[in-house]
Amino acid sequence: MSPKIERKHPLNALILGLLVSLGLWAAPQDSQAEYADVVINNYADAAGMRPAVFPHWFHRIRFRCKVCHADLGFQFKAGGNQITMAKIIDGQFCGACHNGEVAWSVENCAMCHSGIPGTPTHFHGSTLQRLIAPAYKPLDPKETAGVKYDANNEKNK
Amino acid sequence: MNITARFTALALPALLAGSALLASTPTLAAGAAAAPAVSDANIFNRNLKKTADPNPPPWEDGIHDPENEATHALQPPKEAYAGLPTSTYGNHIDWVKALDDGLIRPRWDRVNSNEEPFVMDLDIVRPVKASMPDVVFPHRQHTEWLFCSNCHPAIFVPQKGANQINMSAILLGQKCGVCHGKVSFPITTASCKKCHSKPKPEGWTPPLSDATLKNPWK
Known part of the structure; x- marks a missing residue:
């Protein structure tokens, strides 16, 4: 076991280094994350946390869409739910399961807050993202970093 | 020389x-x-973006921060996908088949793993004006995953003829595109026939456009 891990180390470090250097200029459209991963950065950057990443693929293996989107009230819109930690510890949204009962509890901050800082809220790999000529103006990560989400802002509707 | x-x-x-x-x-x-080099402006597939590895582990996917230690505790998708039926788009997994074959058992209830979904087996055929095969919408596969209120009445009015649907709207994330193209199978050349699945009747020809019928130079 242990020699295997040791042999892996230099390669991992190389890939990490490459990624970090890539991440400096790569827009989210260039990343290769899993289809339907949702980056949620309504408030995280402004609060000094990494944006949260929600992996749809992992959750759909364990739950049907209905559980979150009908029972728990998640809207079909990336960033459209205005999720806050206060709501989560009250048992709303993610907190309905991530409470130490159904799934691991909220003290594991970095498990969700694992996105690259400055990544805007978006639905990774969506058809809109894959269109060659953009059908909408993609968000500039530099502009959105540290900007608070305002549901009443015309731009966010 | x-x-x-x-x-x-x-x-x-x-x-x-x-x-x-x-x-x-x-x-x-x-x-x-x-031998002078071919200019980069004249390369093949200038606009064709292909990903080398469609399911990289979180720390290599360009969205998760590899400097965050917890990123390395997240499950790599390939580990979960082992043995599941594959497809060529989306997550590269055929989720509907995986569910039908019993290879995944997602819960219908948050806590009760024995609760069964309310499945409705009703196909809706939507005729298509152009040459594409007509669309068959299967309620069965959808009600395996979703509840009626997820789509009705906000996205689709449950009444025949009340829903205007076109591909532009879907691509922009409306109607079917609320899910298809975001989380369920996306719109690609390989997936057209999943919806456009009912061939046109024998002898059907596409309607001619006015520009052809009234062509002054004919």
């Missing part, structure tokens, strides 16, 4: 002798002069 040949003749023994750096520089210079 002669110069190149002479350089190669000189370079070979030099390479063998071990001074590769000194010898290879003049050889390369001579080769570049003989």
Whole structure:
């Protein structure tokens, strides 16, 4: 076991280094994350946390869409739910399961807050993202970093 | 030609002798002069973006921060996907087949793993004006995953003829595109026929456009 891990180390470090250097200029459209991963950065950057990443693929293996989107009230819109930690510890949204009962509890901050800082809220790999000529103006990560989400802002509707 | 040949003749023994750096520089210079490179503007598939690995682990996916230690505790998708039926788009997994084959058992209830979904087996056929095969919407596969209120009445009015749907709207994330193209299978050339699945009747020909019927130069 242990020699295997040791042999892996230099390669991992190389890939990490490459990624970090890539991440400096790569827009989210260039990343290769899993289809339907949702980056949620309504408030995280402004609060000094990494944006949260929600992996749809992992959750759909364990739950049907209905559980979150009908029972728990998640809207079909990336960033459209205005999720806050206060709501989560009250048992709303993610907190309905991530409470130490159904799934691991909220003290594991970095498990969700694992996105690259400055990544805007978006639905990774969506058809809109894959269109060659953009059908909408993609968000500039530099502009959105540290900007608070305002549901009443015309731009966010 | 002669110069190149002479350089190669000189370079070979030099390479063998071990001074590769000194010898290879003049050889390369001579080769570049003989065959000018094709400009990057004229490469094949300028606009075709292909991903080498569709399911990279979180720390290599460009969205998760590899410097966050917890990123490395997240499950790599490939570990979960082992043994599941594959497809060529989306997550590269055929989720509907995986569910039908019993290879995944997602809960219908948050806590009760024995609760069964309310499945409705009703196909809706939507005729298509153009030459594409007509659309068959299967309620069964959808009600395996979703509840009626997820789609009705906000996205689809549950009434025949009340829903105007076109591909532009879907691509922009409306109607079917609320899910298809975001989380359920996306719109690609390979997936058109999943919805456009009912062939046109025998002898059907596409309606001619006015520009053809009233063509003044005919």
